[in-house]
Amino acid sequence: SILAVTPNGKNIVRISPSGGKPESIFHTDFESDEPHVSPDGRWITYDSNESGQWEIYTAAFPSFNNRRQVSSAGGMTPVWRADGKELFYLTPGGKLMSVGFKGGAQPETSVPVELFQTRLRADHRYNQYTVTGDGQRFLMYDPVEDNEQPYYVVMNWTSLLKH
Numbered sequence: 758s759i760l761a762v763t764p765n766g767k768n769i770v771r772i773s774p775s776g777g778k779p780e781s782i783f784h785t786d787f788e789s790d791e792p793h794v795s796p797d798g799r800w801i802t803y804d805s806n807e808s809g810q811w812e813i814y815t816a817a818f819p820s821f822n823n824r825r826q827v828s829s830a831g832g833m834t835p836v837w838r839a840d841g842k843e844l845f846y847l848t849p850g851g852k853l854m855s856v857g858f859k860g861g862a863q864p865e866t867s868v869p870v871e872l873f874q875t876r877l878r879a880d881h882r883y884n885q886y887t888v889t890g891d892g893q894r895f896l897m898y899d900p901v902e903d904n905e906q907p908y909y910v911v912m913n914w915t916s917l918l919k920h
Contacts (some may be wrong), residue, residue, distance in 0.1 A: 760792045760801075769803065771819070783821045790881045791834050794818055795841040800860055801836040802844055803825070804881050811881050813846045813856075815864060827856050827866050833881040839890030845872075847879040853895065854885070 759772045761779070770779040772887030783789070787807035794801050801818040802834075804811050812829045813832035816824035827835075833851040836843070844866075852874050857867035875897060877885050885896040 760794065762790050762792065765901065766790055782819050791884060793835060793837055794840055795837050797841050800864065802837065803836060806831050815858065823864055825864065825866065833850065833879045834884045836888055838888060838892040843851055843892050845888055847877060849876045849879050851875045851879055
């Protein structure tokens with residue numbers, strides 16, 4: 758199945774690839790985005806603004822029990838390492854962070870550690886990076902610098918040609 762977020766961000770839904778009505782699996786009064794199930798299928802990570810700023814959360818999947826906030830100073834776009842023992846996310850300032858994760862009856866997370874500063878502009882609406890299975894290399898979009906030069910579009914330019 759595929760996970761998605763409703764347009765208002767208040768429901769995480771499961772969509773069957775074979776069709777049918779989407780099933781709401783998590784509802785909140787706040788916005789949520791970027792849901793990702795752990796490789797073993799037992800946990801989910803997502804970002805939400807319920808604390809007043811975007812932060813990273815984990816919870817048991819699909820019950821959403823044992824929910825906990827993972828980031829501490831803002832976080833967006835979480836990604837699991839292939840073995841599920843580490844989470845990565847971006848801070849609002851574009852720093853790539855790492856958090857150790859250990860599932861169990863009560864999940865355990867380490868204190869977030871800064872890996873490096875990126876050139877990314879963190880945005881909760883879309884993911885701008887991915888990580889290799891071993892968590893050692895990252896593939897990131899390279900942001901285009903803002904261009905202050907105006908662009909001009911000339912409509913009906915063929916009428917300006919001299920015949």
